[in-house]
Structure formats: C-alpha cells, structure tokens
Amino acid sequence: MKNLIDIKRLEKSEIERIVELAQEFKTGVRQSSVAGKTACLMFFENSTRTKISFDLASQRLGMNVIHFDGASSSLSKGESRKDTFDNLKAIGIDTVIVRTKEDGFIDNSLKELAAPFSFVNAGDGVTAHPTQALLDYFTMREKLGTVAGKKVCIIGDIAHSRVAKSNFALLSKFGARLHAVAPSYFKPAKTDFPVHYHDSLEEGIKGADVVMLLRVQKERLEGAFNSENYIKKYQLNSEILNEYAPNALLMHPGPVNRGVEITSELLDGEKGKTILEQAHNGVFVRMAVLEIINTEGKA
Ligand code: CP
Numbered sequence: 174m175k176n177l178i179d180i181k182r183l184e185k186s187e188i189e190r191i192v193e194l195a196q197e198f199k200t201g202v203r204q205s206s207v208a209g210k211t212a213c214l215m216f217f218e219n220s221t222r223t224k225i226s227f228d229l230a231s232q233r234l235g236m237n238v239i240h241f242d243g244a245s246s247s248l249s250k251g252e253s254r255k256d257t258f259d260n261l262k263a264i265g266i267d268t269v270i271v272r273t274k275e276d277g278f279i280d281n282s283l284k285e286l287a288a289p290f291s292f293v294n295a296g297d298g299v300t301a302h303p304t305q306a307l308l309d310y311f312t313m314r315e316k317l318g319t320v321a322g323k324k325v326c327i328i329g330d331i332a333h334s335r336v337a338k339s340n341f342a343l344l345s346k347f348g349a350r351l352h353a354v355a356p357s358y359f360k361p362a363k364t365d366f367p368v369h370y371h372d373s374l375e376e377g378i379k380g381a382d383v384v385m386l387l388r389v390q391k392e393r394l395e396g397a398f399n400s401e402n403y404i405k406k407y408q409l410n411s412e413i414l415n416e417y418a419p420n421a422l423l424m425h426p427g428p429v430n431r432g433v434e435i436t437s438e439l440l441d442g443e444k445g446k447t448i449l450e451q452a453h454n455g456v457f458v459r460m461a462v463l464e465i466i467n468t469e470g471k472a
Contacts (some may be wrong), residue, residue, distance in 0.1 A: 174470040176292045177462055178279050179301040180342040181365075188343065189471075192311045192470060195454070198233075198428050205460075207467040210267040215241040216295065217273045222427050223295045223304065230459035236467075238441035239266065247375025255285035262288055266464055269293070276300040291388055291466050299333045305426050306339035308458040310347070312451050313383060316422050321348035326378050326418075328354040328407060329387030332361045333394070336426045337387060341366040345413050352377055354407065358396075359389075374407050378418045382407070385424040386434045400433060410436040414444065423447055 174187060197203035212231040216224050231238045241261075243249065248257055261269065270289040271278060276298035283289070296302040313320050323368040325344055331337045331353050341351055342365070351368045353360075354377035361372060371377035378384050386409060391398060414421065431437050439445060464472045 174290065174465050176279065176283075176294075177303050178292065178294050180303045180306050180339045181301075183303075185346050188310070188346070189305065190464065190472075191307055191458065191461045192314060194464060195307075195311055195457040198460045198464075199457040200453070205236075205464065206233040206472065207464055209237070210234075210467045211237040211239060211265055212463065213239045213241050213244070213261060213266045213269045215271045217243050217271075218296070220272055222455060223272065223302075224457040226452070227293075227295060227304075227459050227463075230456050230463055233456070234460055236267075236463065238327070241269075241397045242393050255287075256292060258282060258285075259287050262286075262290055267291060268463065272293050272296045272299055275328060275384065293462060293466060296335055299335055301342075302335040302339050302426075303461060304455070304459055305336050306343040307462070308387070308451055308455040309336075309340055309424060309426070310343050311454050311458050312424065313422065313445065315454070316447070317382060319347075320344055320383075322350065323382035324350045324352060324380060325383040325385065326352040326381040326421075327385045327387065328352060328374065328377065328409065330359045330389050331355045332359050333390045334387050336345055337350060339387070341368060349383075352381065354378065356403070356407070371382070373405070374409065375413060378409075378421065381418040382415065382423045383424060383467055384418055385426075386429075388428060388430050389433060390464055392452070404433060406436060408432075408436065411437060411439045411444070414439065424451060427452065 185455045198410045215225060228238055243372055270293045272295040279292045294301055294303055317323060328336050351366060352372050353368050354371045425448045
C-alpha cells in the first residue's frame with residue numbers, strides 16, 4: 174500500500190491489517206518502525222479531528238511533521254500543484270496527508286508528478302474519507318465483534334457525505350446490512366452499494382445495531398435548507414433511539430451540530446460517549462495507516 178486514496182481500492186485483508194495494527198498500537202504492543210520519516214499535513218479545508226489526530230499519530234510514530242499552509246505557500250504566487258509536489262519530494266517529504274474540496278485530488282496530482290509520492294486522503298470533496306471509515310470500523314469491531322449481518326443505519330446528508338460513501342464501501346465488504354434515512358434532497362442520484370433507503374427515521378433505525386448520524390453540510394448545499402423541517406423529521410433524541418433501537422451503538426464522525434441532527438441530551442448522555450471514542454481511536458488507526466504506507470505495505 175503506497176497510497177490510501179479510497180476504501181474501494183483496498184482488499185478486505187488490507188483493511189483487516191490496518192485495524193489489527195491499530196489495535197497493536199492502542200494496546201502498546203507495537204513499536205514504530207518509521208521514526209525519522211516526514212509527514213506533510215496539507216489541509217485546504219478546515220478540520221479538527223482528522224488534522225490533529227494525524228499530527229499526533231505522526232508524532233507518536235517518531236515522524237517529523239510539517240504543516241503546509243496553502244495561503245502562505247508559493248501556490249498563492251502561482252506555483253503549480255505539480256511543481257509544489259515535486260519540490261516537496263525533493264526537500265524530503267515522505268508522505269503528504271491531504272484534505273481538499275476537490276474530488277479526485279490525489280489521482281489528479283499523481284498523474285502530473287515526476288516521481289511517485291505517498292499520499293493519504295484525509296477527505297476529498299464529497300467522494301471519500303477512508304481513515305474515517307477505518308476508525309468507524311475499528312470502533313464497531315471493538316464494540317460489536319463483527320459487522321457481518323449487523324444493521325447499520327446512516328442518517329442525514331448522504332449525497333454530500335464522503336463519510337457515508339467510505340463507510341458503505343467498507344461495510345459492504347464485511348457483510349453489514351446497509352440502511353440510510355434521508356429526505357429526497359439528501360439522497361444521492363446513484364449509489365454503488367446495496368443501501369436500503371428510508372424516509373422515516375423510526376422505520377430506518379428500527380432494530381439497528383449501529384446508528385450513525387451525519388452533519389448537514391451547509392457549506393456544500395446550493396439551495397436554501399429548511400432546518401426547522403429537517404429537525405422535525407430527522408433529529409434523533411433519546412426517546413426515539415430507546416424506543417426503536419435501544420441496543421444500537423450511536424456514532425457520529427463529527428463535527429456535530431447540536432440541536433440539528435442530534436439533541437444535546439442524547440449527545441451528552443451515556444450513548445453519546447462512543448462519539449468521543451471514535452475520535453480517540455482515530456489516532457491509532459492513523460498510526461497504522463502511516464506505518465503501513467511508510468513501509469510500503471510491509472508493516
Ligand atoms: N470527522 C472529521 O473529518 O472531522 P474533522 O472535519 O474535524 O476532521
């Protein structure tokens with residue numbers, strides 16, 4: 174594994190290797206073999222969890238961490254993307270971790286480069302967020318043992334969600350039963366996976382083993398969005414969750430919009446604790462990804 178671009182391109186065995194290695198890092202039985210390598214964090218979109226956890230993961234592995242700031246870089250003086258990457262490679266960067274609004278940014282960049290680079294996709298456009306799906310899977314495995322045969326219901330803005338797409342890609346490989354709750358304007362025009370869509374929140378989550386909420390991404394919406402109507406129909410609270418999916422694991426990739434997709438009382442209660450565990454697990458999963466990428470898959 175030289176790059177991590179999209180879950181769709183990983184074999185099941187590669188995903189299992191990542192989560193097993195993450196478990197070894199979490200329990201402290203595994204040491205880094207990539208100390209001294211250099212990671213460059215290139216975030217063109219805002220981020221808290223992904224950026225900080227990649228930074229911490231790199232540091233825990235003993236890697237050097239460079240923060241690339243687009244606005245203060247020579248990109249702002251007209252330097253091309255190709256020249257930027259070729260120079261970063263010449264300077265000594267081993268892995269670029271990139272978040273961008275551009276779908277397919279890494280594939281587009283790889284086509285242009287003089288020498289191959291190691292890239293990790295930290296979220297591109299509305300296409301893929303592979304490390305989020307990996308940490309979600311790690312958390313589900315930790316809590317449920319397996320996802321095979323389990324009902325996983327993702328609720329919200331599926332059309333604009335790279336998290337939902339990467340989760341569907343991963344979970345379908347491992348035999349989960351995929352469900353989604355979304356109003357028609359948040360349903361993607363086409364879907365690559367066998368997802369059963371519901372308009373009713375109660376019907377969608379009924380008997381679910383995992384309920385995953387998504388933030389409405391207002392920054393990606395073109396038309397007006399009526400949050401009052403959305404809240405009335407799709408907001409999850411403790412009462413609904415306890416009635417229809419009392420045993421479900423409650424997940425959210427973050428950031429959360431309190432009072433929109435979820436009530437504060439549910440988020441701050443016992444069920445909401447898994448959401449912070451997802452963020453915690455993200456560090457170990459990203460350590461595993463960086464270890465594997467920087468040893469060309471031989472970790
Ligand atoms: N889940 C996620 O990608 O969060 P950030 O945007 O804060 O990184």
